[in-house]
Amino acid sequence: MRRTISILLVCFMLVGLLAGCGSEPASTSPSPDTSAPAESTSAGSAQDAELVDRKFTKTRSITVEVYDRGNDGGTPPENNFYTNFIKEGMLRDHNVEVTFVPVGRWTEVEEINNLLAAGDAPDICVTYSYPTIQTYANMGGVLDMGPYLREYKDLLPNLYGLLTERNLFWNEDPETGTVWAIEALLFNNARINTFVREDWLKKLNLPEPTTLEEFENMLRAFKNNAQLLLGSEAKQMIPFSISYDIGWRADHLLAAFVPDSMTDKEAYINGFDDRHILYPGIKEGVRVLNKWYNEGLIWQDFNLYGAGDTTEDNLMKAGYVGSFIHNWDYPYRNGEEGIQANLQKLVGPDAAYIAVAPFKNDAGVYRKFLANPIDRKIFFPSTNDEPLASLLYLDWISKLENRRFLQIGEEGVTHEVMPDGAIKTLAVTGEKIMNSPNNIDYTITINGLDLGDPELNAKSLALNYAGVDARYIERAFELSKKDGRIIPQFNVGEIKAEEGMGPALASKRDNFLVQAVCCPPDQFDAVWDAGMQDYLNSGGQAIIDERAAKFAQFYEK
Known part of the structure; x- marks a missing residue:
């Protein structure tokens, strides 16, 4: 069933791509020659020329994915106090209108698959599944971010300052140079x-x-x-x-x-x-x-x-x-x-x-x-016709004062400043409640509290849980990293055998693990062995073999 659905999704995508072949493409790509001067005739430079002090002279519009966690007492993730803060700031600073598109947090891979296949994906997409991105990239459904990141580097000081080239080019293909997604920063590496x-x-x-x-x-x-x-x-x-x-x-x-x-x-x-x-x-x-x-x-x-x-x-x-x-x-x-x-x-x-x-x-x-210092993967689908506006959005939420506000909110409402400067989170309900810890669903370029000062971060972390004794947080943070290995x-x-296999293999894994836990003890070996063999036969072994070959090619010369 999953293979049939995957084939249908591919067909829908191909139909959409073919339908667009008779007209000018919606996206504006910089010159593939990344050494070309900024004054080249690329469409990217044409967009650049419409900026005055990093603000568009004509209003642009983009859509941005946001996770919907469906948590009790929460606010609509696409329309609340914090989304309004972002919308107002982007319009003021860059003349860009922002619309948020909610996607279920626990079903995000399936929903992103469906949105990409239908050509309805937001301009800025977020996922934990890189194979999903690679699958659609191979069908022409994802923009190569590399040329945009290089050409517009001077316009993105906050994005480069936060993620650095390490995370921005983490997924750069060593042979083709493509960058299908950038990696958000995992700031506090506790798991x-x-x-x-x-x-x-x-x-x-x-x-x-x-x-x-x-x-x-x-x-x-x-x-x-x-x-x-x-x-x-x-x-x-x-x-x-x-x-x-x-x-x-x-x-x-x-x-x-x-x-x-x-x-x-x-x-x-x-x-x-x-x-x-x-x-x-x-x-x-x-x-x-x-x-x-x-x-x-x-x-x-x-x-x-x-x-x-x-x-x-x-x-x-x-x-x-x-x-x-x-x-x-x-x-x-x-x-x-x-x-x-x-x-x-x-x-x-x-x-x-x-x-x-x-x-x-x-x-x-x-x-x-x-984990390595990477978190969610951020990518632009090929239907994104505002790549520069989208990059400016990522730069805006990466700016320290903006992400600081999103992470801790208003003084006296969602936090108070302690005598030593540490930030103590306050319990809040209503419109200013955060649907995710430190609003990580809006600070999509960073996961983890960062106030701009390492000492202040350490002092504040334990105070960042309203109503919880700091000793529980201090202990949990310490033990979560004890004897860690990265x-x-x-x-x-690219590992071609991984293409399109992420959701199917994850489902098989979850199912056979549940069966292995719940079966009678005398059936455990049979249930485990059958489930693992099915997992391997369904694509797992092919991925192992290709990874081994690629490792030998690049690291065992």
């Missing part, structure tokens, strides 16, 4: 944490778990003492919670089973799946989850709820969940609407989740696979 109920540990007189055995015993203690911990609601007890996205939500546990001796080469060749499912040892980590599930230590209904469903969060807020693995600051987000805040309102002021480090690998370290970038250009 995932393991959380447990601190108050439950105290109530049962349990130490914080520091090994897999201790963590497992803690889960059993939660289950066996459900009556003490939850009273009349003992049947609601969930010692450990997880979601259908097992590769992400069990990351710390699974990483502990990866041999510390795995080389960077092995990690690159097998690392195209961002859930690291092909790393050696992952199977044994999933086997542990299977054991826990069959012991009743894992939420038994986790496989019934898909992307974007809030049932699990609500169970955490209600006080039924003893532990889980998630984004490094997950329970502390969203102020009064967040997990920690609701937990304390419903259960009591001492109820809280605390980050712990319980999973050691074979070298005795708490290994975390951290796999270097290996730029080998």
Whole structure:
């Protein structure tokens, strides 16, 4: 079914492209000769000539993608206090009208695929899936940003200053020189944490778990003492919670089973799946989850709820969940609407989740696979006929004073300035609430609080969660990076076998991992082996083979 849909999407795109062949192209490309002088007759220079002090003499219009998280108490992501700030600023500073287009955060790959295939994608698109971009680039559906970035460099001081050429040209093909997308900056490289109920540990007189055995015993203690911990609601007890996205939500546990001796080469060749499912040892980590599930230590209904469903969060807020693995600051987000805040309102002021480090690998370290300093991928579809206006938008939101306002809001309303200059976030509801942490859905060129001063950043980070004791944040940030490992970038250009395979392989991965966790223990090996073989036969092995060949071509000469 997915292959059929992919073929249909390709056909729709080709029809759109062919329909435009009889007329002048909508986009204005600079001269492909990047050494040409700025006074050349390219359409890009014609646009440049219409700028006075980096402001268009004639109003331009662009559309910009924004994630819709559907969070409780939020505002419409395409129309709120912060979008108005951006719209007014872009019109004032560059004479560019901006319209935001909401895309579901948890279904973004599918929605972007559909928008690109229909020719309706926003002028500025954002995704975490580079293979999706590459697929449409190969069909002529994506602009090569390289020539624009080079020609307009002098007009983009804030964009270049924030991302530098490293992130701007991170995806530059070593053979063709194309740049299909730029990489946003991952500013605070914290990824995932393991959380447990601190108050439950105290109530049962349990130490914080520091090994897999201790963590497992803690889960059993939660289950066996459900009556003490939850009273009349003992049947609601969930010692450990997880979601259908097992590769992400069990990351710390699974990483502990990866041999510390795995080389960077092995990690690159097998690392195209961002859930690291092909790393050696992952199977044994999933086997542990299977054991826990069959012991009743894992939420038994986790496989019934898909992307974007809030049932699990609500169970955490209600006080039924003893532990889980998630984004490094997950329970502390969203102020009064967040997990920690609701937990304390419903259960009591001492109820809280605390980050712990319980999973050691074979070298005795708490290994975390951290990301390179890249985050979301920003690209322009070929239907974008305002590339310069779009780049000026990215430059505008990269300007320190603009992104600072978007990240912390108004003094006295969304934050207060402490005596040492640190920024303390305040709880807020209504029109000035932020739909995402530090408004990362609008600061799409950076993920992580940056106030322009490293010392101020460090002081402010722990105060950046309204209503949450700073000690929880400080601990979570520290543990999320403890014993971290970053796999270097290996730029080998396009991996053709990855084209169009991202969503299909991710779906297969998620499905067979769920089946492997939920099956009877005596069927685990058969379920895992069949699911992995199907994953490999469906394109995974072809990607591995091509990556190995490209690695040899560029790094083993």
